[in-house]
Amino acid sequence: MADYSLVLLSGGIGKRMQLNIPKQFLLLAGKPIFIHVLEKVDRIPEIKEIIVTCPADFLLKTEEVIREYGFTTPIHCIEGGETRQESVYKGLKQASYENTIIHEAVRPFVTEEMFQTLIQEKNENAIFGLDIPFTVLQGTTKVDGNLQRDQLVNVQLPHKYNTKTLLYAHECAREDALEFTEDASLYFHYYHSDITILQGSEYNIKITKPIDRKIAEAIYKETILMGE
Template identity: 40%
Template sequence: MDCIYLAAGLGVRMRKRIPKQFLNIYGKPIMIYALEVLEKISGIERIFITYHQDFRKDYERVIEDYNISKCILTEGGETRQESVWNALQMVESERVIIHEAARPFITAELVSELMEIDEKAVVPTIPVPFTVSMGNEYMTAELDRSKLHNIQLPQIFDTDILVRAHKKAMEEGYIATEDGILVFRLGEKVRFVKGLENNIKITTPLDLVIAENLLRGIEI
């Protein structure tokens, strides 16, 4: 199975000089943690890493430093969605894994579980633990959090369905923040499975502190 590894973002919200995927947490670049997990899974044959063209040499250096052998660099797009689409053109397997560098705390057990589920689209989620409402300046609606899901990655899709979902989105000018939504909009079923509480996405400086504490084994 091929894997698309999203690592082309600049991480503007992190307010750092370099993209967040190259920042070190506990002595190792963020992007390497999940890569090392994916690299060791025998069912994954190739990992297409989307990269930002301004930092290509940095990607090459990090991959070489940590002996990641399954990787193929694929130029990213202006958006996350474009990056996935670019990498999809290289995918040859019937199913494809989508993951992102900003989520370093995946496990081989989670990935293997997702790979074993015979569904067209498989997405890990965790419950939303806080109250959520809709509105701008004023509240306009309440949402039943018992029916809400915090969507995580990695995700697995039938490749042909994901391609069709992206084509539909492009035709309609629709931009999504993850691929399960695109497949759902195609009319396909998206299977939810239990995700991991510590599978956080590192987006802000606070997330970086939380990630460092998780690696040190400090209870948050």
């Protein structure tokens, strides 16, 4: 089984949450959201290092909080970029292993099983995704066209990629001044190669807006009752 680096994107500044602290520091069941992710990652033996991309002003605080929990996997905190894409690029440049998993600090309900499913997938490039359960139209201020939802996927993290090939794609995107919202679209743009889509989880939400905090609390209570 291959060894992995994990890049944990923890660069949010809480703008959409209307907060004066990054959303990854919000408490869920008494712990910062990103700590829930690190606790699960720390139990995955194939993940040999964790690279956390942080806002510059919160780099020391991130390191301080992490130290409190005594993780065994080596964790390196680095300054993230001004965009998500730049943060991934910086994380990949620090990755020591042939394969890299990318996850977001504000997706605390990822499970150990999801990481293992990703690792065990034979294709070295794989993502999680969900079906689109609602109608999607093309347009901004007016309808310009129909999109077929059975041909679309709601992209979730974590993802995994060959480190060198994804890093090269990021370098190409920087040269071309192209910006992508996540890595599967960036990777496919340059390689047009096969990326496996694994079945995602409706519980694996991204906590971005105030309503997401309420949903997260409900999910946490439910998962505790289910013994997960």
